[in-house]
Amino acid sequence: MKKIKNTMKHCSECGSRTLKKIPEGDNRERDTCESCGRIFYQSSKIVVVCIPEWQGRILLCRRAIEPRRGHWCLPGGYLETGETLEEGASREVYEETFASVENLKLFSKAELIHLNLVMFCFQGKMKNASFRAGQECLEVRLFEMSELLEMELAFNAHRFSLEAYAREPDSGGIHSFRIDQD
Numbered sequence: 151m152k153k154i155k156n157t158m159k160h161c162s163e164c165g166s167r168t169l170k171k172i173p174e175g176d177n178r179e180r181d182t183c184e185s186c187g188r189i190f191y192q193s194s195k196i197v198v199v200c201i202p203e204w205q206g207r208i209l210l211c212r213r214a215i216e217p218r219r220g221h222w223c224l225p226g227g228y229l230e231t232g233e234t235l236e237e238g239a240s241r242e243v244y245e246e247t248f249a250s251v252e253n254l255k256l257f258s259k260a261e262l263i264h265l266n267l268v269m270f271c272f273q274g275k276m277k278n279a280s281f282r283a284g285q286e287c288l289e290v291r292l293f294e295m296s297e298l299l300e301m302e303l304a305f306n307a308h309r310f311s312l313e314a315y316a317r318e319p320d321s322g323g324i325h326s327f328r329i330d331q332d
């Protein structure tokens with residue numbers, strides 16, 4: 151997960167420099183264009199990850215990219231526009247591991263305030279034992295739960311989800327709906 155810069159130097163509309171300013175009626179500084187007056191509001195980004203399970207084992211990837219190159223993590227990445235959380239999570243699993251997952255269930259969420267990220271973690275069943283490393287991975291492997299809890303993982307948010315999964319893999323109870331318009 152790349153750190154997101156919570157600032158912009160130039161206006162994306164007119165190219166002029168931006169300033170940090172508290173707009174009228176607002177209560178925090180925003181990047182504001184000196185020339186056209188446009189205000190740039192920053193929002194958190196959404197990351198979707200998955201715990202892909204095959205016969206009691208979990209599929210992890212070893213990162214080929216920074217940050218935390220060489221460390222193991224759950225397959226995941228940024229949600230794209232036009233897809234649901236579930237679609238994003240299974241797409242990321244496929245892009246990074248070429249594994250197909252089904253029966254995705256929302257398992258946990260993590261709010262990474264310092265990175266302006268919200269992470270949604272799904273659990274999913276692999277359709278078969280077929281997988282191989284995608285472009286952003288050095289290798290991909292199935293791990294026993296006991297084994298992966300001993301490892302140093304790339305991200306704490308992944309570790310917390312896996313620890314909760316190890317304790318109670320079918321806790322359930324989180325519901326979600328797809329809404330396309332108001």
Ligand SMILES: [Zn+2]
Nearest residue numbers: 161164183186
């Ligand atoms: Zn401007």
